[in-house]
Amino acid sequence: MSTLDIRDLHVSVETKEGAKQILRGVDLTIDSGQTHAIMGPNGSGKSTLAYSLAGHPKYTVTSGTVTLDGEDVLAMTVDERARAGLFLAMQYPVEVPGVSVTNFLRTAKTAIDGQAPALRTWVKDVKGAMEALRMDSSFADRSVNEGFSGGEKKRHEILQLELLKPKFAILDETDSGLDVDALRIVSEGVNRVKANTDAGFLLITHYTRILRYIKPDFVHVFVDGRIAEEGGPELADRLETEGYDRFLTTATA
Ligand SMILES: Nc1ncnc2c1ncn2[C@@H]1O[C@H](COP(=O)(O)OP(=O)(O)OP(=O)(O)O)[C@@H](O)[C@H]1O
Numbered sequence: 001m002s003t004l005d006i007r008d009l010h011v012s013v014e015t016k017e018g019a020k021q022i023l024r025g026v027d028l029t030i031d032s033g034q035t036h037a038i039m040g041p042n043g044s045g046k047s048t049l050a051y052s053l054a055g056h057p058k059y060t061v062t063s064g065t066v067t068l069d070g071e072d073v074l075a076m077t078v079d080e081r082a083r084a085g086l087f088l089a090m091q092y093p094v095e096v097p098g099v100s101v102t103n104f105l106r107t108a109k110t111a112i113d114g115q116a117p118a119l120r121t122w123v124k125d126v127k128g129a130m131e132a133l134r135m136d137s138s139f140a141d142r143s144v145n146e147g148f149s150g151g152e153k154k155r156h157e158i159l160q161l162e163l164l165k166p167k168f169a170i171l172d173e174t175d176s177g178l179d180v181d182a183l184r185i186v187s188e189g190v191n192r193v194k195a196n197t198d199a200g201f202l203l204i205t206h207y208t209r210i211l212r213y214i215k216p217d218f219v220h221v222f223v224d225g226r227i228a229e230e231g232g233p234e235l236a237d238r239l240e241t242e243g244y245d246r247f248l249t250t251a252t253a
Pocket residue numbers: 013014015016020022040041042043044045046047048049091
């Protein structure tokens with residue numbers, strides 16, 4: 001079993017007006033096999049948390065710790081974090097012109113595992129995962145995310161998730177912009193990973209609809225750079241009906 005432990009995390013971002021504090025003391029512990037959902041208003045710092053965990057250079061950790069099984073994640077480079085088992089599906093996946101999906105996946109798999117995957121099983125795995133995600137085989141030869149529709153980009157993130165088999169996956173609004181069928185297909189992909197591996201999940205979302213497919217063990221309300229309340233799945237339903245008003249009043253008081 002593995003544990004991702006975030007303690008009193010403070011993060012700032014460089015802006016033209018100087019450093020701006022965004023995360024203000026995030027505490028969160030995720031164990032293998034657990035699914036944690038984070039919900040919260042726009043601009044509350046959810047993506048900042050995701051990027052900080054992945055090691056995006058734009059974000060500066062000003063205090064606090066992040067450890068994976070006791071190892072200092074913050075001391076690791078971006079690729080060391082990936083090799084340690086962290087995976088981030090970005091809210092806005094980036095385009096990588098000139099790099100085909102096939103090459104990208106194989107390079108990523110090789111870098112993370114420390115050795116190239118056995119060709120025969122790998123080709124089969126990629127094909128199987130693409131079929132399961134209803135991705136046309138023509139995507140394999142296209143440049144990563146270039147010209148992909150919003151929903152196609154999200155499927156490609158889940159394709160990576162299925163093939164790279166991380167210890168902890170952070171999915172930043174993977175459900176946003178998906179049509180009803182795509183939402184189900186993407187959720188099934190996540191649930192396959194949940195069933196076949198011991199991965200822990202951090203699911204950032206605005207909507208309870210994905211949580212009907214992917215059952216969270218815990219729901220955290222993220223407000224003004226920290227977790228304002230925690231509960232079980234019922235908290236997500238409450239947020240959907242009540243909104244974030246009662247938290248915002250507290251946060252600005
Ligand atoms: N480079 C930057 N310059 C100025 N402000 C920034 C920068 N990067 C992030 N911020 C600010 O940090 C805050 C948190 O942003 P973040 O993207 O983490 O929010 P979020 O909770 O993911 O929102 P959403 O639900 O809309 O995705 C926002 O107010 C954003 O404008």
